[in-house]
Amino acid sequence: MKQETNPFPKTKLQWLWENMKGCRGIYFVGMAGTVVYNILQLTVPYFSGKIVDLFLTGENARENLSTHRDLFYQLILAMVLFTLLRCVIVYGVCMIYEHVSQTVLYRVRNYLYDKIQRQDMTFYSTYRTGDLMTRLTGDLDAIRHMVAWIIRMVIESFSLFAAAAIFFLYTNWKMALCLLVIAPFVFWIIYLFRNKVAPMHALLREKLSQMNTCAQENISGNRVVKAFAREDYEIEKFDKANRDFCETNKATAMVWLKFFPYVETIANLMPLVMLGVGGVFLIKGQLTMGEYVAFSGLIWAIANPMRQMGNIMNEFQRFSAASRKVMELYYSEPKIKDHEDAKEHPDRFDGKIEFKNVSFQYEDGDLPVLHNISFTVNPGETVAIMGETGCGKTSLINLIPRFYEPTEGKVLIDGTPVENLRLHDLRRHIGLATQDVLLYSDTIEGNIAYGDGSIKINDVVKFARYSSASDFIAKMPEGYDTIVGERGVGLSGGQKQRISLARALAIRPSILILDDTTSAVDMETEKQIQHSLKELDFPCTKVIIAQRISTTRDADRIVVLRDGYIEESGTHEELLAKKGYYYELVKLQTGLDEL
Ligand code: DGT
Ligand code: MG
Numbered sequence: 317m318k319q320e321t322n323p324f325p326k327t328k329l330q331w332l333w334e335n336m337k338g339c340r341g342i343y344f345v346g347m348a349g350t351v352v353y354n355i356l357q358l359t360v361p362y363f364s365g366k367i368v369d370l371f372l373t374g375e376n377a378r379e380n381l382s383t384h385r386d387l388f389y390q391l392i393l394a395m396v397l398f399t400l401l402r403c404v405i406v407y408g409v410c411m412i413y414e415h416v417s418q419t420v421l422y423r424v425r426n427y428l429y430d431k432i433q434r435q436d437m438t439f440y441s442t443y444r445t446g447d448l449m450t451r452l453t454g455d456l457d458a459i460r461h462m463v464a465w466i467i468r469m470v471i472e473s474f475s476l477f478a479a480a481a482i483f484f485l486y487t488n489w490k491m492a493l494c495l496l497v498i499a500p501f502v503f504w505i506i507y508l509f510r511n512k513v514a515p516m517h518a519l520l521r522e523k524l525s526q527m528n529t530c531a532q533e534n535i536s537g538n539r540v541v542k543a544f545a546r547e548d549y550e551i552e553k554f555d556k557a558n559r560d561f562c563e564t565n566k567a568t569a570m571v572w573l574k575f576f577p578y579v580e581t582i583a584n585l586m587p588l589v590m591l592g593v594g595g596v597f598l599i600k601g602q603l604t605m606g607e608y609v610a611f612s613g614l615i616w617a618i619a620n621p622m623r624q625m626g627n628i629m630n631e632f633q634r635f636s637a638a639s640r641k642v643m644e645l646y647y648s649e650p651k652i653k654d655h656e657d658a659k660e661h662p663d664r665f666d667g668k669i670e671f672k673n674v675s676f677q678y679e680d681g682d683l684p685v686l687h688n689i690s691f692t693v694n695p696g697e698t699v700a701i702m703g704e705t706g707c708g709k710t711s712l713i714n715l716i717p718r719f720y721e722p723t724e725g726k727v728l729i730d731g732t733p734v735e736n737l738r739l740h741d742l743r744r745h746i747g748l749a750t751q752d753v754l755l756y757s758d759t760i761e762g763n764i765a766y767g768d769g770s771i772k773i774n775d776v777v778k779f780a781r782y783s784s785a786s787d788f789i790a791k792m793p794e795g796y797d798t799i800v801g802e803r804g805v806g807l808s809g810g811q812k813q814r815i816s817l818a819r820a821l822a823i824r825p826s827i828l829i830l831d832d833t834t835s836a837v838d839m840e841t842e843k844q845i846q847h848s849l850k851e852l853d854f855p856c857t858k859v860i861i862a863q864r865i866s867t868t869r870d871a872d873r874i875v876v877l878r879d880g881y882i883e884e885s886g887t888h889e890e891l892l893a894k895k896g897y898y899y900e901l902v903k904l905q906t907g908l909d910e911l
Contacts (some may be wrong), residue, residue: 328639331646332462335424339669341414341461346412350468351475352830353405358483359398361613363391365487369606402576409468416904417464423457428645437719438679445536446529451641454524458638466631473621473628480617487607493595495586495611495618500584502622503759508574510629516568525641527557536802537792559865572626579626582786583619591614633714650876652718654738661741664732665826667695667857674725678710684723685711693873696848698858698870702898703877709861710751712828712877717746730826747825751861753812760789761796763815779821782848784841785814809836817845824854839866846870865905874898 326334332634336343362891368374371388381388432439434446477499484492495694534541534550541550590612597603604806669692676686685708693699701709714720715727718734734742749768755763764776776796780786788811792798799814800806807815817833828849834842846867849858862868868888876897884896891898 324643327642328636331639331643331827332420332459335420336463338418339419342412343416344721345349346409346416347471349405349409349412350471352401353409354435355479356398356402356405357476357617358479360395362483363395363398364613365606367391367606368609369604373605384543413464413468418458420463421456421460424459424642424646425452428452428456428642429589429643430512431648434650435648435655436650437651437714439793441680444529444533446532447525448645449532450521450525451645451849454528455638458635459642460641461631462635464637466628467812469624469628473624476617476646477621480614483614484611484618487610488597488603491594491603491607491611492595495589495615498582498585498589499618502625505575505578505582506625506629509572510624510633512574513568513571513630514633514636516571517563517633518640520521520561520564520568520634520636521641523557523561526770527554527561530554530557556911568630572630575626579622579825583622583902586615586619587612614819617675647705652721652739654740655735657736659732659736659741661732661737661745664855665745667693667826667855668728668730669693669699669827669857669859670726670731671712672726672728674712674715674722674727676708676715676720677723678711678720679727684880686715686722689725689882689884691873691875693857693859695854695857697872698860700871700874701859701861701877702863702868702874702901703883707877708880709877711832711880713859713861716827716829717743717748732758737789743824745826747823747828747856749813749816749820749830751831753809755800755812755815755852757800757802759797759799760792760815763800764796764818764822766819771822773894776818776822779818781846782816782821782852783814783817784837784844784848785811785818788814800854810838814838814841814845823879825856827859828855829859832863833860833869835863842867865902 324331335338367388370384371377371771374380428451481492481496484495500838528775530553534554541547581677594603594608594611598605598608656855671689671691674686674689675684677684689712691699700710703709711720715735716729717721721735729737729742758764758766760780761776764779765771773796777786780789780796789798791794812834813836817830820828820830820833834845837845842864843866850870860867860871868874871888873885873887876883877893878897884891884894884898886894892902
């Protein structure tokens with residue numbers, strides 16, 4: 317079988333070990349405890365064997381029973397005490413495995429969440445939410461299971477097998493060899509099984525992710541489903557994903573069922589060998605009755621680890637598929653991150669924005685979406701970006717907070733290329749109201765104060781007033797304490813836009829970017845917003861994407877894009893004089909044939 321190459325800096329087990337930092341000592345105690353309690357399992361058959369030989373079937377059995385009665389009781393007491401000790405150790409060991417596995421789970425989950433938070437936009441367009449959720453839940457649980465159960469089972473099986481084998485060899489090596497000669501066949505069968513089951517677990521993992529993605533997309537896009545009355549179609553789609561997952565699960569189980577009879581037969585051969593060969597040895601006097609009892613009482617300690625190995629290998633492959641997915645996230649690095657020599661800029665920006673010969677293409681796109689864009693916005697100025705849908709407006713403004721990086725050219729703020737600034741400082745001073753408004757399921761106040769949790773309620777109200785949201789908020793039953801649903805359910809499109817504007821303003825940004833933020837707001841309200849934006853009580857450079865002439869006419873400069881190129885730029889009057897795209901747009905929107 318083709319061996320997979322490991323794309324990560326560490327192997328899966330090394331990685332796991334690394335994440336057990338701080339608990340490794342106690343985990344060692346747990347592993348040692350596992351070995352000890354398994355060795356202790358041998359005590360009962362050992363003492364039973366002794367009792368049989370000394371007090372039941374031995375030559376001097378009767379005599380021993382009357383002369384060495386103390387020893388008889390001591391052996392019984394030892395059996396009871398060792399059993400009790402074993403129980404205590406098992407209890408402690410279970411606690412240790414649970415503690416360590418939960419600690420690893422907690423740590424890795426937090427680390428992954430942190431990683432996801434710091435990823436760039438390309439990451440979010442590559443990974444589907446359902447898949448990420450599967451990594452944070454199901455896959456991590458497979459890793460917890462590895463720490464809490466699989467490793468324990470491996471140690472348990474091997475220590476039991478080894479202890480029993482040593483005990484057998486020590487007690488009667490000929491008999492022991494007759495029993496142990498079978499073991500290598502089981503190892504070989506398990507090796508074959510591993511090769512067959514490994515790809516099944518990788519497939520199973522994919523099917524689970526597909527099913528979760530299907531459910532997640534359907535639940536979050538549930539309004540569209542309802543609008544198009546596509547419930548039956550969606551139910552069928554989920555049913556298919558669910559069935560696929562179920563069938564793959566069954567197929568995976570079937571793989572083991574193909575190997576299971578061989579392992580089971582071999583394991584079941586043990587008592588037969590014991591009966592046949594042991595019987596012959598007993599008759600020949602090469603085995604005492606006590607030894608026979610001890611062997612019989614322990615034969616399971618050889619047979620059970622063999623049976624268990626298939627289970628362990630199965631679980632190990634599940635861990636292997638899941639850890640691959642988790643490690644992919646764990647070691648993923650955002651392309652857009654702080655440069656080592658990134659400048660700190662805790663203070664406000666003056667707000668000068670320069671685009672210098674900027675071209676841009678999405679990593680997964682076929683063609684550039686922006687070509688050789690150059691323009692400057694001076695501190696405090698307002699620039700309006702216009703252009704037909706898909707011409708690259710959102711792509712352009714996304715380069716200012718460095719959501720993406722230009723393929724060519726530079727974007728500068730106050731003369732410093734944005735890639736030389738610390739991302740946190742850069743973004744902290746940019747207020748952005750995106751085209752797709754996303755509000756959190758929180759109060760309206762919480763949503764407005766999202767970027768700056770320390771602002772006071774009167775400031776929240778002030779920014780709501782700036783964005784003309786205060787009137788409708790005041791009319792809501794619980795005002796600013798009204799909880800908006802997930803993604804802002806319960807608010808109209810225009811209301812959501814105004815809260816998103818208030819949220820962008822609430823950080824008192826040096827640069828304010830509005831992407832079609834007033835498109836769903838009526839003309840009158842929009843006028844009020846325009847007015848408020850001019851009266852802000854902090855200095856602010858504004859980049860406003862809009863389609864309405866009423867929004868853009870007062871801008872210091874209007875940049876008109878077409879197919880990713882700057883078609884024309886200038887003030888309202890300059891552009892009207894040019895009689896180009898802007899002129900046509902004004903004509904269309906104002907309904908005047910002649911201007
Ligand atoms: P709008 O909002 O409809 O008025 O259009 P714009 O001007 O904001 O367009 P924009 O910048 O979103 O898209 C420009 C082009 O880039 C368009 O052909 C679609 C494409 N595009 C947008 N986002 C992505 C993306 O994440 N990946 C890829 N590959 N292409 C994208
Ligand atoms: Mg857009």
